[in-house]
Amino acid sequence: MPEAEPTSEKKAVKQDKLIQLIVFRLGDEEYGIRIEQVKEVTVTPEIARMPKTPSFVKGIANLRGDIIAIIDLEERFKLRPANQSMPTMSYTLAIEAKEYTIGIVVREVPQPLSIPLSIIEKAPEFIQDMNIQDKYIEGIAKVEGRIIIVLDMPKLLSPTEIMQLQPK
């Protein structure tokens, strides 16, 4: 962190850095992504299904001339019963991963939320998906009784992540 922190051990709430999250619902929980990782939020465009991809990859879509992959995190994390599908009307968050943009579909309009950085608690080790090397849960934030799981999208959407999940 570049700013000179005072050496005092006291909780300096006023000086705490605020971060902006885009919060959305997956299954029964709320998740957040740092706003700088979100390129845009839009009504989900028409998706062309792409054969030979994991089922959570919904396909590809034309987003203002860019062809991007669209994934369904509810399906990825098994957050809803398998027989249930996304509603016809859904929203897509275009996320900037390292080398590409990828879209994630969510059922409700995502909302922005500012929280102090300090309230994000590190996630316990054991919640992390054992299969995945990179730890994509940045932490858990408690805000007025809500629990928001903050995701580190570039890690979640890394090519190796997707590659590991590809059918062989």
Place this chain on the structure above:
Amino acid sequence: MKSREEEYREIFMAEALEYYDAMSRHISELEKDPNDEKALHELFRLMHNLKANARAMGFNDIGEVAHRMETIFGLIRSKERTFSGSLVPVLFTGVDTLGGMIRAVDQDEDVANADQLLHNLDLLVEGEEPILEPDEKNVDEDATRKLELSDLVYIQIKKLDHLLNLVGELIIDRDRILTLSQEIGSPALQAAASHLFRIADDLQYSVMDARLVNVGSLFNKFPRVVRDVAVAEKKEVELTIIGQDIQIDRNILQIITDALLHLVRNAIGHGLETPEERVRAGKPEQGSLTLSAQTERDDVLIQVIDDGKGIDVEQVRRKAVERGLVSAEASRSLDANAVRAFLFEPGFSMAKEVTDISGRGVGLDVVKLAIDSLGGQLRVDSTLGQGTTFTLVLPTSIAVKGALLFELEERSYAIPLMHTDSVVSLQPKELHVVGGILMARLLGENVPVVDLRQLLHNSDGALLPAVKAELQGRQDIIIVNYNNRKLGLIVDRFLRQQDIVIKPMSKPLDMIDLFGGVTLLGSGQVCLVIDVPALTRLFLAKRP
């Protein structure tokens, strides 16, 4: 389209003018610092190149002046003369004279007489004093001297690539606007859209045209290669080059360079026999190798033809069985074309011994991959004892490809025409199940047919054996052709033929090689482009 002579002449002019500019610059530098070795060396090199180019084009007067100038710069370089005294004005006059001669050639005028200059240069070579004319004329000339800029522009291929990408985007948007204008139905908008359509079309062809180069620019490098390989292999080869002025996209030519080199080395190393063997076989001692280019519809055909010993199909068949590429039993039923297709399998080399030139384990599969990456085709024809012909079918341009659009499960897909053999509609009774695979008899040939839906959606493991009862009513089938193998794909419906601009698959989905990319249709719909080579491989791997 310009004739080859005209084009060579333009290139010569552009280079000559450039040389002249560089000469003027370097000689001024040398005047400032007579010890400037770099400038001196450059002047020597420029004179040498100009001499060679001018003589090759038949402009002997220019060649003569450049030759003597080169001699003097050579003498200065070897410290036998110094760049001083009366030598300086003579050399300056020499450079100016060359400039004048180049301009005269450009404007189709007679080249001025340079005898006086040539004489002076001779005198200098012999170490005598040149005869200098009074300066008056020169002063006059200097005052009227014009500054010339070349008519040709050298441009980085990167810039043309960028331009082409932009045009590709424009074409996609153009089609979208055209469709929208028809939906909206405003006459003014439709008129504007159709005008935009024409302009964008012209622009696209102009950019594609700017990227075209003569196949000769690659072919002309081969006489030397052939000579070197022939010497190393102790073969006698006569190279014939046909169709140098066929034009093709510069990047395509770049990509096939290694492939062509490989095929030529192969032809000399493995195809052509030694002179003794040839005489024994009743052939002329000298082997013949032909590099030819021709256009066929929108494609360019490049052929490497030798009159050597040909490919022994039985030997390839045995080797394929040895390598486990096919069972001994199945191999017997394969025809010659299917057997020769094994030559393009990775690591399949027929070379018995490793030589310097070929047979280093780098097989024809590398050639095949290069051609595949362009969406082209590679074919081989051979008659044992009479020779082998490799044919590369290449698109003229990489930007736009003809494609067949079809529908599968209410989605549009495209398949490049390059790999499409034909389309047929067959009734179930015309299809037969042989060994779990559907077969259609087309023009006396048995073609395996597969339901594309099953091929695309079947996750792991082999395809289930085909059941004829599942076929209901007329079946629309696209026959694709890859590596001499035909395969029929059952689709839901044929749509239309259309030129498409293929965008590469976006990451991370580009790891799925079944799709060569995507294109956007006029409706804005995303359309996957099937990669026939990958699809054929998938079918071979998954067939029941």
